[in-house]
Amino acid sequence: MESKKGVIEVQFNWIFILVAGALILTLFVGLVQKQGTISNQKRDVDIRGKLNTILVSAKQSVGTQFVISIPKTEITFGCNGYSVGGTNPFQLGESFSPSMIKSSDNTLVLQSLDWSVPYRISNFQYILTPDVRYVITPDSAYVNDVRRLLPDNISVTYFSGTNIADLGGMDDLNNYKVRLISVEEGGSGGQRPSAYGGFVPGWIVDMKKEDVTALHVVVMESPSGNPLNGWGILEFYSWDGSGFVLDKEYRYVKKETMLGAIVTDNHETFGCVFERVKSKFNMASDIYRKKSESLDGLYQFGVAAPYEGHCAIPSHYTLAVSKIDGMKTEMNKMPQPDLEQLYNKAYKEAGNLATMNRELLQKSCPLIY
């Protein structure tokens, strides 16, 4: 029979091994878990950094479309900018996107367009995914213009007929978001998305409310050749499970802002980006105003040398200063900018900025823009 001492010794050894083993195991499990979290964070930060660099470069390449590959991740877009995983969001200035970007084939579509009214103000960037479906409704006007405006390589559905009931025949393509777009020629009395409820197919009804949205565009000014390049009204609708409800109304000027509204499914985010657009407009206007003021000082009749004295007749630079001031006033009107008046001052009314600049070009004088 074993002695009492021996029994205690054997038991103690086992307890010691158990405690030490548990400690070592806990340490390693902790280390592995920590390492896992760190490597996930590192991956997100890595994607964030690389994506930021790619997006910044792509933003400068105006008029070019890029299809880029991204690792499997979800990017959220809101007022604070883009966020990869749980990382700090980064801003890209005037940039438009769906509120959630993910792609089953790990691709993103990037497009950049320059926004000029009439001088160049900013490059707008659009970040899209082929997994969001854009549906141009059958009763929509300017269907071909809207299709041309949307980038290639994204999912766009349009109809050959004009009967709104055709909406119900759409097949489910497993898109995680669907956005309906209807365009109306100002004053034509077109149907609003709030009247689509009964025509929407069942698979849309079954989708999450936040994944179904609609945009109704009322084109108020349609310049010949490019009817979407004037100004108009944007109506943002959300889906309440049985029908579309109007959330908010904005104005657009030029097709680049309209495309921004098509791409951005959240009206609050669009509002935030538009506020940035306003700031940029104000800043760019201040720069062109200061330039026009300097030119006005240099080319006042009688001051400049005779060979360039003609640049002061008529005094386009003086007029440009007041025109730019007027445009800034229209942009900063509350509660909504008066984009109709802004458009008129830039392109339509007598002595508009675009015409003045063209006349200065014809006279070989320094240009306003």
Next chain:
Amino acid sequence: MGKKAQIRMSESIAIMIVFFVLLVFGIVFYSQIERRNIGVAISSSQDLKAVEVAQVFSFLPEVQCTKENIVINNCFDLMKLESLRHWVDPDNAGTNPVEQYYYPMFLMSKLTVRQIYPDAGEMVIYDLEPPGGEWTKSAATQIPVSLYNATGDPVAGRPPFYAFGYLEVEVFSK
């Protein structure tokens, strides 16, 4: 407890101590290597950031040379630069709302446009230098550019001309 058992206990404890000492050494060694790698990554990302800032600035519509909105590549309009400098106002670093707009793009950096031909001159466009401390400065990134003088000197009869210069970007980071 018997002597044998005590010796075995001490042996086990000694093994444990050696194991943990080796583990601590390993962790310290690994963390030192990681720290060095992070230092290298920070330095390269700082240089990358400087290139990014230079690229963003070069493509700003508010400084690019244009003719009827058609952009002339690698060219800054001196009058636009002067206007931008006037609005950004480097003397009021950090408090100016215009500068606050540009902060997410340019961060803590200094952007200088230097003209080198025909006349020498320089213009600091944006200057947000940190107060000091642990901040480090990236190597200056320089990009050659044309500088368009849209007016020339009408009084002296000098027509508009292009000068040659470069954009210098220095980025600060912690």
